Amino acid sequence: EAGVAQSPRYKIIEKRQSVAFWCNPISGHATLYWYQQILGQGPKLLIQFQNNGVVDDSQLPKDRFSAERLKGVDSTLKIQPAKLEDSAVYLCASSLGHRGSTDTQYFGPGTRLTVL
Amino acid sequence: DQQVKQNSPSLSVQEGRISILNCDYTNSMFDYFLWYKKYPAEGPTFLISISSIKDKNEDGRFTVFLNKSAKHLSLHIVPSQPGDSAVYFCAAIPDSNYQLIWGAGTKLIIKP
Numbered sequence: 566e567a568g569v570a571q572s573p574r575y576k577i578i579e580k581r582q583s584v585a586f587w588c589n590p591i592s593g594h595a596t597l598y599w600y601q602q603i604l605g606q607g608p609k610l611l612i613q614f615q616n617n618g619v620v621d622d623s624q625l626p627k628d629r630f631s632a633e634r635l636k637g638v639d640s641t642l643k644i645q646p647a648k649l650e651d652s653a654v655y656l657c658a659s660s661l662g663h664r665g666s667t668d669t670q671y672f673g674p675g676t677r678l679t680v681l
Numbered sequence: 682d683q684q685v686k687q688n689s690p691s692l693s694v695q696e697g698r699i700s701i702l703n704c705d706y707t708n709s710m711f712d713y714f715l716w717y718k719k720y721p722a723e724g725p726t727f728l729i730s731i732s733s734i735k736d737k738n739e740d741g742r743f744t745v746f747l748n749k750s751a752k753h754l755s756l757h758i759v760p761s762q763p764g765d766s767a768v769y770f771c772a773a774i775p776d777s778n779y780q781l782i783w784g785a786g787t788k789l790i791i792k793p
Contacts (some may be wrong), residue, residue: 669730673724675723
């Protein structure tokens with residue numbers, strides 16, 4: 566079974582530029598998550614989708630971050646414009662479960678973003 | 682406000698000995714706890730979990746212990762192997778929104 570795919574794996578941009586990340590979850594997984602992991606910290610949830618609807622985006626900085634999951638499968642996360650403090654690894658995860666589930670989350674390899 | 686704390690940034694253990702990784706939490710509404718393992722340049726992978734109604738869960742070389750009164754859980758790996766060298770994250774799920782709250786991780790180094 567294929568795992569969660571993410572691209573690109575690495576991205577270097579200058580501040581105020583835009584960047585987009587792509588995620589393809591495990592087939593059949595209804596729930597998709599985007600996390601931000603800053604060096605030395607645990608992952609922080611940015612947004613959670615159930616199929617193509619947003620379950621929680623309370624920690625997403627909506628003035629610069631946006632995410633979508635069209636057709637309830639692939640997802641993209643965009644940052645526009647980027648700031649230095651956005652330098653982090655962006656992890657995508659998926660799970661079978663519906664809202665209120667403790668189903669295991671499966672993670673992709675992440676995209677390491679460096680903002681100069 | 683760190684609700685899940687892993688106070689040891691790193692731990693070094695001799696191959697074949699027991700590794701004990703610790704995690705403390707502050708929110709008494711957490712009712713499910715997980716350990717994830719992460720290798721460099723990879724995403725975290727699920728290792729083992731425990732429900733708040735239990736105090737122990739075992740899976741092969743890995744055992745998780747939960748002490749609810751102390752708000753403390755630990756992961757025991759025995760015997761430790763070189764492939765266990767990784768960063769281990771403790772995470773908790775509150776019964777309010779079922780979202781993972783993560784600790785900062787502990788880097789485990791297994792010495793040959």
